[in-house]
Amino acid sequence: MTTTETLSAPGLTAGLWTIDVAHSEVSFSVRHMMIATVRGSFGAVSGTIDVAPELTASSIEVEVDTASVYTRNPKRDEHIRSATFLDVEKYPTATFRSTRLEPAGPSTAVLTGELTMHGTTREVRFDLRFNGVRVDPWGSTKAGFSAETVIDRHDFGMVTDMPLDSGELFVGREVTLTIELEATAQ
Incomplete structure (x- = not known):
């Protein structure tokens, strides 16, 4: 990244x-038996974006209700909610609070912040894309963002592993x- 890059977000x-x-989602994907990918999402996502006059000084806070996990398989959802992975009874929310926003291109940035999940907080870096601003039919101004990162679940205390005969893991x-956000101007 060069120092001449600037972040552009027309209309924001x-x-x-x-x-x-209703129009935002936090989703995840993980390798299953190292031969397939399992995907899921969280239905309950909330938070705010504080857009600063200088875009790189902006911040975001996102909260996810971990019990709202959905993978299209009720038995798997219960397993993910259990103490083996998310332990939703002990850790009912996961949060992200940004600490830095660095331009990576005209409508892209690296969003750094603290992800707290399963009782553990780690710094993570999301690749962020600004998707635009529109006014909906009811007069509300909406902005869209997409962000993605890869984490190691062991870094967040989810260390239960089931090795396969091949030596690989049952769950990667x-x-x-992946975060897809639509936000409304207040």
């Missing part, structure tokens, strides 16, 4: 933006987190 005005729960350690 300074101020508080609230995450539109690398988890791709």
Whole structure:
């Protein structure tokens, strides 16, 4: 990244933006038996984006209700909610709070912050894309963002592993987190 790169977000005005729960999603994917990919999402996502006049000074906070995990398989969902993975009774939420926003291109940035999940906080870096601003039919101004990162579930205390005969893991350690946000100007 060079120091001459700037972040451009036409139409994104300074101020508080609230995450539109009905049009936002936090999803994940992980290798299963190292031959397939399992995908899931969280249905309950909330938070705010504080857009600063200088875009790189902006911040975001996202909260996920971990019990809202959905993988299209109720038995697997219960296993993910259990103490083996998310332990939703002990850790009912996962949060992300940004600490830095660095331009990577005209509508892209690296969003760094603290991800807290399963009682553990780690710094993570998301590749962020600004998707634009539109006014909906009811007059609300909406902005869209996409972000993605890869984490190691062991870094967050989810270390239960089931080795296969091949020596590989039943559930991979690398988890791709994808965030699709639509936010409403306040």
